Amino acid sequence: MAEAGSGTPEPITRLIEAFHKLPGIGPKSAQRLTYHILRAPEQEAMALAGALTEVKQRIVFCSVCINITESDPCSYCLDTRRDRSMICVVEQPLDITALERAGGFRGLYHVLHGVLNPMDGIGPEDIHLRELVTRLQSGEVKEVIMATNPSLEGEATSMYIQRLIGPAGVRVTRLARGLPSGADLEYTDDVTLSRALEGRQEL
């Protein structure tokens, strides 16, 4: 970093560089954030430092569903009131939050932490598929709901999983695809629109 040259104290350069590594933070933003921290009250800076340490020390991956959690297994996997015959497969932990907020699903989850993206070299071994297959071996699971994004990559991941686990005799379903609320028919792409037509329902 040119600006943080020889005259700048070393701790400051270090913090600037640390911020610069974050996604979407350029060299100028990194400097601004650093000088903001310098000016901020000490307890605010300490709280940030504490939060950073804690998130790395206390958050682990659930050994069952690979969700992020404070205790392994996670609260969803431990909850005896949840339906153990259904697993909803999502791309990211945040997708669980969205589904929980929406309500209506009382089964278990499985987080892939990514999707297949062959052109960028992300293959089946790079997402948590093996753990899903292991979970199906007990025979307790009757249905796997694919809740990956309706994108090329998300769809390909769903189809891949379907072919992978289909022979196990588990029912594999997919979230409905169609128009989101607030959408504009005029601007909707043909693929979405034709799926929405197929999935139409009695009023």
Add this chain to the structure above:
Amino acid sequence: MGQRPRVYTTEGVILRRRNIGEADTIFTVFSPTEGKFDAVAKGVRKARSHMRGHLEPLTRSKLLLAQGRTLDVFTQAETITGYRALREDLDRCGAAVYCAELVVRFTAERQEHRELYELLVDVLDALDAEAPLHTVRYFELQLLGLMGYEPQLDVCAICARHLPEADVLLSASAGGFVCSDCRAVAGAGRVISVRAIKVLRYARSVRLEAFAALRLHESLAREVQSALAELIRYVLDREPNTGKYLDQVARLPRFIPAADRPDDVQLV
């Protein structure tokens, strides 16, 4: 290439995407007039974005772009072909992504390749209309030809004498196939059957529909596939990323009901 106007329209096939920031995405587009280029779509990951579905990879769209400082910016997009059937089939979707990757790897930025564009669209159209997977072999051979790497299929790549109607050695470094006299010069290589060479010659000379209608035995299809893969690997000096994925897909257990399965199963 000339000066582009500040705002311009083109059409193109979306080849790949890369998310940046909160809601923006950079798309790599292949256009008949602009060639391959990157452009950014602002806010396209928001649920209410009007361009979202029209910029999905493997979509052929009409595009309106505005020149930007570093990257041009999409201002409007409308689907020409969404290739829905293709994206709902694991094998064909993989095959199409593979073709898209070859275009990404073989072409240079902003260089017009109208014929290659037409070839790509033809192959995507065919795969969308459930053409067999060996259609991809047609794409590979024609692509090599269009990019100036057409393998020698009639004469020995070393001594230029007519290839015998017999099994020959593939030498990617010599640029084609090698007769038995020149084998020692060519060194190690894969032996390719005369039937596979005939399939390649056929792919060179006929239209896509004719090649797609060909019934290839699985083992012959695989032989043609590995020959082309070797030529491509030599030219690119790398393995296309999608190649490995296609192998993994091909190894998955198949539980297609026997009735729906074509009698000549081809694997990409």
